[in-house]
Amino acid sequence: MGYLFAAYAVFWGLTFAYVFTIASRQKRLENEIEALSRAVKREET
Amino acid sequence: MIQVQGLVKSFGHTYALRDVDLEVTQGQFLTIVGPNGAGKTTLLRILATLLKPTSGLVRIDGLDVASRSAEIRRRIGFVSHQSLTYSKLTVEENLVFYGRIYDVPAVKERVDTLLTLVGLEARRHDAARTLSRGMQQRLSIARAMIHQPSLLLLDEPYTGLDQQAAEMLRQLLQTITAESCTVVMTTHNLQRALELCHTVAILAKGRIVHEAENTSLTLDDFQQAYWHYVGDRWPR
Amino acid sequence: MSFLNKVLAIVGKDVVAELRTKEMFSSMLVFALLVIVIFSFSFELRVENVAQVAPGILWVTFVFASTLELNRSLAMEMENGCLDGLFLAPMDRSAIYFGKMLGNLIFISAIEALMLPIFSVLFDLNLILPSLLLTIFLGTIGFAAVGTLLSAIAVNTRAREVMLPVLLFPIILPVVISATKVTGGILDGVPLADWAHWLRFLVAFDIIFLAVSYMTFDFVVQG
Amino acid sequence: MSKSLRIEDVLNWLSGLSMMVALYLVFVYAPTEATMGHVQRIFYFHVSSAWVGFFAFLVTLVGGIAYLRGGNRDWDTVALSSVEIGLTFTAMAVITGSIWAKATWNAWWPWQQEPRLVLVSILLLLYLAYLMLRAFVEGEERKARFAAVYGIVAFVSVPFTFMSVRWWQRLHPVVFEREGTHLAPAMLATFLFCLVAFTILYFTLLLHRSRLGRLADQAEGLKERLRTGEGG
Numbered sequence: 001m002g003y004l005f006a007a008y009a010v011f012w013g014l015t016f017a018y019v020f021t022i023a024s025r026q027k028r029l030e031n032e033i034e035a036l037s038r039a040v041k042r043e044e045t
Numbered sequence: 046m047i048q049v050q051g052l053v054k055s056f057g058h059t060y061a062l063r064d065v066d067l068e069v070t071q072g073q074f075l076t077i078v079g080p081n082g083a084g085k086t087t088l089l090r091i092l093a094t095l096l097k098p099t100s101g102l103v104r105i106d107g108l109d110v111a112s113r114s115a116e117i118r119r120r121i122g123f124v125s126h127q128s129l130t131y132s133k134l135t136v137e138e139n140l141v142f143y144g145r146i147y148d149v150p151a152v153k154e155r156v157d158t159l160l161t162l163v164g165l166e167a168r169r170h171d172a173a174r175t176l177s178r179g180m181q182q183r184l185s186i187a188r189a190m191i192h193q194p195s196l197l198l199l200d201e202p203y204t205g206l207d208q209q210a211a212e213m214l215r216q217l218l219q220t221i222t223a224e225s226c227t228v229v230m231t232t233h234n235l236q237r238a239l240e241l242c243h244t245v246a247i248l249a250k251g252r253i254v255h256e257a258e259n260t261s262l263t264l265d266d267f268q269q270a271y272w273h274y275v276g277d278r279w280p281r
Numbered sequence: 282m283s284f285l286n287k288v289l290a291i292v293g294k295d296v297v298a299e300l301r302t303k304e305m306f307s308s309m310l311v312f313a314l315l316v317i318v319i320f321s322f323s324f325e326l327r328v329e330n331v332a333q334v335a336p337g338i339l340w341v342t343f344v345f346a347s348t349l350e351l352n353r354s355l356a357m358e359m360e361n362g363c364l365d366g367l368f369l370a371p372m373d374r375s376a377i378y379f380g381k382m383l384g385n386l387i388f389i390s391a392i393e394a395l396m397l398p399i400f401s402v403l404f405d406l407n408l409i410l411p412s413l414l415l416t417i418f419l420g421t422i423g424f425a426a427v428g429t430l431l432s433a434i435a436v437n438t439r440a441r442e443v444m445l446p447v448l449l450f451p452i453i454l455p456v457v458i459s460a461t462k463v464t465g466g467i468l469d470g471v472p473l474a475d476w477a478h479w480l481r482f483l484v485a486f487d488i489i490f491l492a493v494s495y496m497t498f499d500f501v502v503q504g
Numbered sequence: 505m506s507k508s509l510r511i512e513d514v515l516n517w518l519s520g521l522s523m524m525v526a527l528y529l530v531f532v533y534a535p536t537e538a539t540m541g542h543v544q545r546i547f548y549f550h551v552s553s554a555w556v557g558f559f560a561f562l563v564t565l566v567g568g569i570a571y572l573r574g575g576n577r578d579w580d581t582v583a584l585s586s587v588e589i590g591l592t593f594t595a596m597a598v599i600t601g602s603i604w605a606k607a608t609w610n611a612w613w614p615w616q617q618e619p620r621l622v623l624v625s626i627l628l629l630l631y632l633a634y635l636m637l638r639a640f641v642e643g644e645e646r647k648a649r650f651a652a653v654y655g656i657v658a659f660v661s662v663p664f665t666f667m668s669v670r671w672w673q674r675l676h677p678v679v680f681e682r683e684g685t686h687l688a689p690a691m692l693a694t695f696l697f698c699l700v701a702f703t704i705l706y707f708t709l710l711l712h713r714s715r716l717g718r719l720a721d722q723a724e725g726l727k728e729r730l731r732t733g734e735g736g
Contacts, residue, residue, distance in 0.1 A: 003607035007546040007600040010552065014599075015705075018592045022712050029719040036726035041731065095368055095672030097503070098504035117369040127404040129363030129369075146370040148283055164676035172301075188366070379721050427657065434650050438640040447636055451629040452657060455664035458672050478671070486664050493660050497653045 046071045046194060046227045049104060050103035054087055054251075059270035061087040063251040065101070068245075074228045076238045079248035080275055085231040086126070087202045088248065093123040095263065100223065119147070122189030128181045129188060136165055136184055139173055147192040159187040163217060186217065197221065199230040203237050205244065211248045215240060234267055247279025249275045287372045291380025292387065305353060305388065306395065309346055311397040316342045317403050332403045336464035339400060339408070340457055343417070346396070347424045348391045348446050351432040353464040354385055359436050368502065376387060376448040378429060402455065406468065406478075407473055413467050419483040421462040427452055428496035433501045459483055512711055519708040522701035526694075534694040543607040546600055548695055552702040554597035554624065558662075560590025560706060561631065565659040568652035580648035581717030582710065583655055584638065587631050589709045593702075594631075598624050619669040626665050630658045644724070 053060070061084045069075050079085050090096040091103060094114040103110040105117050118131035130139045137156060144152035160166045163183040168176060175186060182202060189197065202218075203211050218241055222228055231248075232238050238245055239259060245267070247255040254274040257267075295466045299305055358364040358381075367377050397417075401408045428449055435445040459479045466476040530548045537544035552721060562734040567583030568577070600614050601621060612622065634654055 001625050004542050004545055006512060008549065008602070009600045011549050011596050018589075018709070019712075019715050021615055022709070022716055026515055026712070026716050026719060029716065029723055033692045033719060033723050033726060036723060036730065058725045093369060095365060115371050115373075118369060121369075123365075123369050125362055125365055127365070129362050129366035131294065131298060131357070132360060133302055133357075134294060138294065138297060142290055142294045143366065143370070146287045146367070146372055146376075148286075148371070274499055397631055402553055430653070430657065433638070434654065435649070437642075437646065438637065439642070440655075444637065444640055447633045448654065451633060451665075452661040454626055455668035462672060473728075482664075482667065487658060489658075489664075493657060496652065497656060499533040500649050500653055503649075 046073070046106060047229070048102065048104040049092075050102040052088075052103055054084075054090065054096065056093060060251055062091075062264060065248075065251070065253055066241060067253060068174075069227060072225045072227055073244060074222055074229070076242040076245045076269065077229065077231045078232075078233060078235060078238045078245065079255075083248045084251040086157070088198055089123070089198050089229065089231060093121060093198055094118055095123075105244060115249060119192060120191045120194055121196045121198060122192070122194035123180075124185050124189045124197070124202055126201045126204060126241060128173070128185045130173045130181070130184055133172060135172055136160070136176070137169040139184065140187060140212045142192045143188050146152060149163055149192050155191060155193075158272045159190060162190075162220070164213070168194050177210070178205050182206060182210070182214060183217065186214075186221075190221070192273070194226070196227045196229070199228065201231055201233070203232060203234055209265050211237070219247045236264060245272050247271060284373065284376055285313065286381045287376045289385065291367070291377065292384045294383040295354070295357070295381075296387065296451050298397060299388065305350060306391070309349070309392045311325065311343060312346060313392075313399055313493060314350065315347070315468070316463075317399065321403070332406060332468050334402050335400070335406055335467070335468060339464060340420075340461045342396060342400075343389075343393055343420070344424070344457060346392050346455070347385075347400055348449065349423070350388050351385060351425075351428040351449075352435070352442055354381065354388065354437045355432040364502070372471075374499045374502055375495055378495055381433075382429040384423060385429050386453075388488075389425060390418065391419050391459045392424075393413055393421065404461050410467060412473070413464060416467070416480065416483070417461045419480065419487060421458050422487040423456040423483065423490060424453055425472060426490040430498055430501060456483065456486055459486075512708075515704070515708040515711060519701070519705040522697075522704050526698045529694040532557060533692050536687060543604065546604045546607075548698045549702075550597055550600040550604060551695070552698040553593045553600065554620075555699055556702045556706045557590045557594035557597055557624075557627065559641040559703065560586045560593065560710075561627065561655075561659055561662070563710070563717075564590065564631075564655040567726065568655035571648060571652045577644075577648065577719070578714070581714050581721070583652065585710055585713035585717055587655070588713060589706060591628065591631050591635075593706075594624060594627050598628065602627075610618050614637065615661055619672065621671045623666050630661070632721075686724075690719060699715065 047069040049065055051060055051133075052065040052067075054062040065088065067075075077088065079083055079093075087096065091098050092118055094110050097111055104114070106120060108145065110117060110118050131142070134142065137160070140156045140159060141152055142187075144155060149155050149195065160169055163186060165176075165183060165187070168180065173181070173184060176280075184197075199218075201246065202214060206214060215237075218228070222241060228242075239262060242259050245257055245259055245262070246253050249269070255270055257270070259270060316338070320334075324334055368374070397408050400406075403430070428445075429446045431452070432445055435441045435448060438444045459482050463476045463479045463483075466479075515735050526548070530545050534545065534548070536542055564583045567579045567586060571579035571583065588637040598621070601624070606612050634651060637654055639648050641650050648681070
């Protein structure tokens, strides 16, 4: 039973960790893109 | 001979060439000058079929570079800023090897002619790595001429040469162009640029910004024009 | 035939360059001796029967020697931009692939031919058997077929000497497994019928990877 | 944008829901295996993870071929995303498999009994090499091209590795034989549902990861525009 629990814990741990990295990387890039677009706009005007 | 219309080349998000138009006629000698990073090497490598254009039309002898590259390669000789020769092989072995992969008939005779032309007969059995920079450059030109190309592309041929070697190279180029071979050369040396050419073009930030006939152009005028077009990138 | 002539020209100039300097042969000879010395020290205390570990040592040495050779072979083309010189010629890029691949095959085979007698003497085993030579040859084609393609990728990366083994080893693992198995079988005197399927396997690997490498080589070398 | 958002939402909910159902089936619906007991329940997610890993690498192969044919950078993003997801799931398969092996054979890493373990570790190495290659190549376009070629060659080698590992093992005593297809109907149903649920999860992750790739691309483009001070 302990092994079964461990296996599923590993599975969900990894899945959530991966989803979390995707989400945080997306957030960071969205912020970066927003900052960059503002900079580009400033440059052009 | 060469037709370029709306040529664009990008590497990912970086643009090396933006909208280049160019026309070179048979027997013409065109020099392209521009600062480092202007896109000179990229333009020559596209003409030499080593790079594919991102968009735009590039034709050599009416053949499209993207689709008819094999036929074009038979007509062009390319002198890169690297020597393109094997340092462990001798001068003669290098030329014979290139002769074979270019399907040159009677390779030996052709190699003899070329060695005489570039003045390397005495060094024919020496390994290419033992040659001086100037000799390497002449070997490089012989290599590019092995299949008697009708178009010669030279990328910064004067770089790294001393006065004497540069003078020999100039005479060699004069001899070659006298045989009505079309030449496109790049350089960042304005004085060398005006020596042999019929037309001179200025390339900056991936665009041809100026083109002039070399009939009554003085070095001073040309320098003025260069500063005007290249602008802030030129160190004053 | 002009295609074949060009392939042979590429092979020929590699052979001439090597015969002139003999850089690779001398370094490989030293390399083989070193490997044998290191292995004999690291196994000495435990192994009573050399024939048990000989196939493994043999193939590990071959794999490492091939990697060195492949790196060197493409590095020679990168020097002075010679690869550009080949691309400028009016020939199909597959001629470059087959030229380099044949050259690599010849050099790796020559290295192996050099190492086999050394191994035979030091292990006190007769390794020069027709069946074993066939196995080695088939395995070497596999190395050379994939290795030529991957070394063309690796030379364009930073840290190219490390990159080639990282890319190559997991892919040629089936060759190493099967060749080691067959070598073991031959040395143990197992009848042909028991390892013939491994030979077919090696042939299949060689054919498929020659085809895939031939088809993808163009994409590796353009631009 | 709004339309693709809706697809994302649908997939998000669908994968969440199907994973919940899968959990229910695994722990409640499926009967307990007679000889191995509850530990056998690892099987469902273990094999499904391995399946997603394998499927993801197949997608990388397809993405690589499509990229080389058309030059559309989106395919490269898909191929890279798929490798990342594939590696995550392969790692899960390795770890859950190792735990299972410990429970049944009392060994974390039974090389000899379980050739598939060897195969999966080689898959990990292959695609770690893929990521390493991308990290070491200069230039976006060239990176995509090399990665596509390596993705193709790597996947072609998988059946060979599988076969050689299979045959390699045959000379050793086969200690345990797994009763692969002799599953009870309820077990089989659970297993098949898990496969479907995992495949949906895979596509959901792929969608999000590809969006990440496109965002990164966009950011690069903006940076370049700022640097050169000119529109692309």
